[in-house]
Every structure is written in structure tokens, then in C-alpha cells.
Amino acid sequence: MSNAAAKIPGDDPGTDPEEDPEIRIGRQIRHLRLVKGLRLRDMAEATGLSESLLSKIENDKSTPSLGGLHRIAKALDTNVSHFFAAAERSPGVVARAGDRVVIRTGAESSEDLSPDSEPHLMQSMIVSVDPGGESQGTRQHQGEETGYLLSGELELVIDGQSYHLRAGDSFMFRSDLPHAYRNPGNETVRVVWTNTPASL
Structure with missing residues (x-):
């Protein structure tokens, strides 16, 4: 896996945003919502977050807090680890420092210690x-x-x-x-x- 997947937007001008898990979260949320046939209104009712905020999150114009991400994941019948799994990683035993996937959510960040995305x-x-x-x-x-x-x-x-x-x-x-x-x-x-x- 390239180091880009563990970097945060703006850290490196050469980082491809398509490779950053923080950038992809919004698209993943929107995809899961559409697959489940849920409207933004349904998500708002299930999460307690406003439709406008959810729309901004889905369009990567706003980053949810970790608590908000938990509520979104629950409404989509999944968990936050689903968003880590979307980052491509090679199977293995060791996850090297600097190569691990990091998701930033407001005042928090979570760094996955697993070397792969397998369950x-x-x-x-x-x-x-x-x-x-x-x-x-x-x-x-x-x-x-x-x-x-x-x-x-x-x-x-x-x-x-x-x-x-x-x-x-x-x-x-x-x-x-x-x-x-x-x-x-x-x-x-x-x-x-x-x-x-x-x-x-």
C-alpha cells in the first residue's frame, strides 16, 4: 500500500485525493445509503443529524465527528471499520508505521492497526x-x-x-x-x- 492512503488532505501537495480515505468517506456513505434505498430525510431521522449536514458530508464538504460517523454507520447497518476496509491494502502480518490507514473526523482521528482490510x-x-x-x-x-x-x-x-x-x-x-x-x-x-x- 502506498503511504498516500494514510495521509491527511493538505499534508502533501502531491497526494492524490482519490487515494485518501478521509476524502472517500462521503462517497461511501452516499453509495451505501442509495443501495439501501434510504433518503437523506431517513438518514436524518435515524442519526439526529440535519439533512443539510448529511448532504455536505456525502459531498465531502464536511467531515463528521467520530460520534456522528458511528451514528451514520449504525443507520446504514454497518460499523466505522467498513470505511477503513475501503482503503486498498496488501494482505500481511505487519502494518508499518506511516503505512496505516488513518481517518480524521473533526477533533479525532483513528489509525487502524490491522495490516489488511479482512474481517x-x-x-x-x-x-x-x-x-x-x-x-x-x-x-x-x-x-x-x-x-x-x-x-x-x-x-x-x-x-x-x-x-x-x-x-x-x-x-x-x-x-x-x-x-x-x-x-x-x-x-x-x-x-x-x-x-x-x-x-x-
């Missing part, structure tokens, strides 16, 4: 959240999640109980419990975050 029983990401960034609402789904903070501070709320984590701390919880997070610190938080089954 797996679990999914590991490096999730980065800028200061003040948050999950924008709670989430619930089947499975389990575990994580390890590489840097920064993270407020993790599980089933209404808040936990303040710092670099070096780790966590694990059942995903069917309502959960949310935010970065209350002054630096970007980076978390190795693993879900099983893949749901991010």
Missing part, C-alpha cells in the same frame, strides 16, 4: 482526541472494549460513572454499557483502543 474477530486502533474533543453522546453495542493510554488525559464515562485516566492507565468494559469519553486536558490524548467484535 477479524477484534479491531485495534490508535484513537487520538484533541483537547476538548469528545465522543458526542453515549454509545452501546455488543462486545467488549479495552484500551491503554499512550499520552494525555481521558475522562471515560461507563454506565454513568466517570473515570479520569492518565498516560499509562488502562481500561476494559462491556460495550453494552452506555459509554462516552472526552479529553479534559491540554494535549492530544492517544489511546490504543481494541474492540471485539469490530465495532469502532
Whole structure:
């Protein structure tokens, strides 16, 4: 896989936007919506996002937050990992630094640690959240999640109980419990975050 798939628009004037997963998200969303026969109005009702915002997202004129992307994926009967899978990758065991697929969504980015796009029983990401960034609402789904903070501070709320984590701390919880997070610190938080089954 070329490094271009892991770069962010504007980082390199030579980057082909057709190879950037952040650029492709809107087209993927629109394609899935049309395949399922859903109108923008249907998506707005299912996600709580406005039709105008959804239209901008589909036309790559706006980038959804990770929370918004979760809601869109759920409305389309898929998960966020579907959008990572669209980036072409060669099968293998090792994913080299700089060659991994990264999706930026507002104040967050998720870097897929898998070397390929094949379905797996679990999914590991490096999730980065800028200061003040948050999950924008709670989430619930089947499975389990575990994580390890590489840097920064993270407020993790599980089933209404808040936990303040710092670099070096780790966590694990059942995903069917309502959960949310935010970065209350002054630096970007980076978390190795693993879900099983893949749901991010």
C-alpha cells in the first residue's frame, strides 16, 4: 500500500485525493445509503443529524465527528471499520508505521492497526482526541472494549460513572454499557483502543 492512503488532505501537495480515505468517506456513505434505498430525510431521522449536514458530508464538504460517523454507520447497518476496509491494502502480518490507514473526523482521528482490510474477530486502533474533543453522546453495542493510554488525559464515562485516566492507565468494559469519553486536558490524548467484535 502506498503511504498516500494514510495521509491527511493538505499534508502533501502531491497526494492524490482519490487515494485518501478521509476524502472517500462521503462517497461511501452516499453509495451505501442509495443501495439501501434510504433518503437523506431517513438518514436524518435515524442519526439526529440535519439533512443539510448529511448532504455536505456525502459531498465531502464536511467531515463528521467520530460520534456522528458511528451514528451514520449504525443507520446504514454497518460499523466505522467498513470505511477503513475501503482503503486498498496488501494482505500481511505487519502494518508499518506511516503505512496505516488513518481517518480524521473533526477533533479525532483513528489509525487502524490491522495490516489488511479482512474481517477479524477484534479491531485495534490508535484513537487520538484533541483537547476538548469528545465522543458526542453515549454509545452501546455488543462486545467488549479495552484500551491503554499512550499520552494525555481521558475522562471515560461507563454506565454513568466517570473515570479520569492518565498516560499509562488502562481500561476494559462491556460495550453494552452506555459509554462516552472526552479529553479534559491540554494535549492530544492517544489511546490504543481494541474492540471485539469490530465495532469502532
